[in-house]
Amino acid sequence: MSALPNPKHSFLTGVRDSFLPVLLFLLVIGIWEFFTWYTNYPKSILPRPSAVVVAIFDNWDLITKNILPTASVALGGFLLASIIGLFLALLMTWSPWAKDALYPNIVGFQIVPKIAWAPMFVLWLGIEFESRLGFAVFISIFPIIISMTAGLKNTDPSLLKLCESLTASKLQTLFLVRFPFALPYLISAMKMSITMAMIGVIVGEFITSSQGLGFLILVAFGQLQTDLMIATVLFLCFVGLFFYSLIAFASYRLQVWFGNQ
Amino acid sequence: MLDLILTKLRLNVFTNFRQIILPVAFFSVIVFLWQHLVDQKFVPTIILPPPGDVVDLFIAQRKFMWGHALGTLYECFAAFIFSTILGLSLSCLITISYFARRAIFPNLVLFNLIPTIALAPLFILWFGVGTEARLAYGMCLALFPIVVASSTGLLNTGVTYLKLCESLTAGRWQTFFAVRLPFALPMIFTGLRIGLTLTIIGVVVGEFVTAQSGIGYLISFAASGLETALALSAITFLLIVGLILFTGLVCVEFIVLRIFSGIAAP
Numbered sequence: 001m002s003a004l005p006n007p008k009h010s011f012l013t014g015v016r017d018s019f020l021p022v023l024l025f026l027l028v029i030g031i032w033e034f035f036t037w038y039t040n041y042p043k044s045i046l047p048r049p050s051a052v053v054v055a056i057f058d059n060w061d062l063i064t065k066n067i068l069p070t071a072s073v074a075l076g077g078f079l080l081a082s083i084i085g086l087f088l089a090l091l092m093t094w095s096p097w098a099k100d101a102l103y104p105n106i107v108g109f110q111i112v113p114k115i116a117w118a119p120m121f122v123l124w125l126g127i128e129f130e131s132r133l134g135f136a137v138f139i140s141i142f143p144i145i146i147s148m149t150a151g152l153k154n155t156d157p158s159l160l161k162l163c164e165s166l167t168a169s170k171l172q173t174l175f176l177v178r179f180p181f182a183l184p185y186l187i188s189a190m191k192m193s194i195t196m197a198m199i200g201v202i203v204g205e206f207i208t209s210s211q212g213l214g215f216l217i218l219v220a221f222g223q224l225q226t227d228l229m230i231a232t233v234l235f236l237c238f239v240g241l242f243f244y245s246l247i248a249f250a251s252y253r254l255q256v257w258f259g260n261q
Numbered sequence: 262m263l264d265l266i267l268t269k270l271r272l273n274v275f276t277n278f279r280q281i282i283l284p285v286a287f288f289s290v291i292v293f294l295w296q297h298l299v300d301q302k303f304v305p306t307i308i309l310p311p312p313g314d315v316v317d318l319f320i321a322q323r324k325f326m327w328g329h330a331l332g333t334l335y336e337c338f339a340a341f342i343f344s345t346i347l348g349l350s351l352s353c354l355i356t357i358s359y360f361a362r363r364a365i366f367p368n369l370v371l372f373n374l375i376p377t378i379a380l381a382p383l384f385i386l387w388f389g390v391g392t393e394a395r396l397a398y399g400m401c402l403a404l405f406p407i408v409v410a411s412s413t414g415l416l417n418t419g420v421t422y423l424k425l426c427e428s429l430t431a432g433r434w435q436t437f438f439a440v441r442l443p444f445a446l447p448m449i450f451t452g453l454r455i456g457l458t459l460t461i462i463g464v465v466v467g468e469f470v471t472a473q474s475g476i477g478y479l480i481s482f483a484a485s486g487l488e489t490a491l492a493l494s495a496i497t498f499l500l501i502v503g504l505i506l507f508t509g510l511v512c513v514e515f516i517v518l519r520i521f522s523g524i525a526a527p
Binding site: 021046102104112119195198199203206224230240 | 287385462483
């Protein structure tokens with residue numbers, strides 16, 4: 001079989017290509033179900049997939065009640081990080097002095113494994129949602145700053161020269177030329193950033209919390225309710241997926257908007 | 262002409278000077294402000310210990326903390342090596358076999374959506390509270406970016422090169438090692454860097470959740486005991502661990518790219 005892209009792309013190969021991954025997925029789930037059923041595997045270690053589905057319906061209220069605390073803090077942290085990060089990136093592009101002073105420090109700070117700061121935020125901001133919000137902002141701001149600064153810097157030089165020859169002011173150039181050109185960078189950074197915000201909130205909930213999906217996972221872990229744990233993780237996936245598609249939609253709207261200008 | 266060169270040189274020296282002095286100055290101002298805030302009792306030392314205390318503790322407890330750091334370093338290194346081997350072989354399989362690619366790749370992308378950080382307690386349930394759990398967890402976190410990045414790199418070789426290989430009747434494996442792999446190396450190393458960061462995150466989170474030693478344990482232990490200075494100096498030690506691992510990876514990248522540069526240069 002050739003390693004090159006298949007030139008004969010018939011309907012049949014299309015069907016096969018979309019069925020193969022589903023088939024593999026179902027196969028793995030099937031083996032899992034059969035194995036746990038056949039060996040009567042301890043439910044607390046590896047529950048059957050069907051038990052997970054049952055756990056979702058049994059604990060529906062409990063799980064859905066805990067979605068909002070996690071999702072709202074993650075979204076809030078992400079939005080704050082985007083606003084502050086964007087502001088810092090614009091500042092650093094506008095003033096080379098600010099860039100020289102801040103950028104090496106930010107990059108240097110980024111080397112520290114940021115997850116290690118989580119207990120410090122609990123210490124600083126308490127065990128309420130503030131500490132998780134603060135940590136989510138902290139952990140999700142770096143991708144925004146770094147990629148946005150790179151994006152604003154990498155504007156087409158000929159466009160910048162055109163701006164200069166048309167005597168556009170620095171601010172005009174920044175907002176009318178550099179910013180729209182940096183949008184793809186911003187969007188990819190936002191996708192990374194929302195994931196990081198979710199991680200931040202979940203880690204924060206692991207360390208100390210009395211609500212949220214991360215907390216629910218820990219509670220289920222303490223009671224050895226592994227089926228509930230897996231069910232909660234599935235819901236976390238849905239929340240992540242929802243945010244991801246939200247950003248994809250927002251980025252589409254933004255691109256259309258700026259494209260029309 | 263000489264005049265021009267001199268001006269350029271002077272400008273360069275000036276900007277270089279500025280690029281070094283400014284960040285250092287900014288950093289010093291922050292540290293100074295921090296010290297001042299603590300001295301004037303604006304913030305209690307429990308919340309923010311004076312920077313001097315952190316440095317003192319760092320020096321006084323360096324042997325004790327180095328012991329913890331070594332455990333974390335070892336776990337990160339082992340988990341990273343395992344996930345590299347596993348990830349690279351998986352992406353090899355994905356590249357070589359059309360069938361495997363179609364079957365596995367979409368599932369990998371789907372799996373990537375799971376917030377793996379939430380799986381930490383599950384790994385402790387499966388592997389116990391020992392090193393194995395953190396190794397497996399660090400591996401699991403690092404595996405996906407490595408597989409996705411290296412498969413993307415291996416699959417996106419220029420079509421012309423592949424056509425050339427085919428017309429020269431190179432075998433599938435020959436094409437893989439002589440063309441695909443050298444071309445994919447930068448992409449593979451990007452994946453490895455992300456993987457390394459995630460391995461460190463995995464091991465530290467594993468230590469947060471349950472461990473009796475290691476830097477992550479030390480940080481959460483110190484923070485819960487309100488020993489902020491100890492927590493901050495432990496974080497500094499984690500920075501050193503991260504730097505050691507990253508420097509190692511960058512050296513390997515440099516050497517490997519050097520070896521393959523003769524082949525990969527178009």
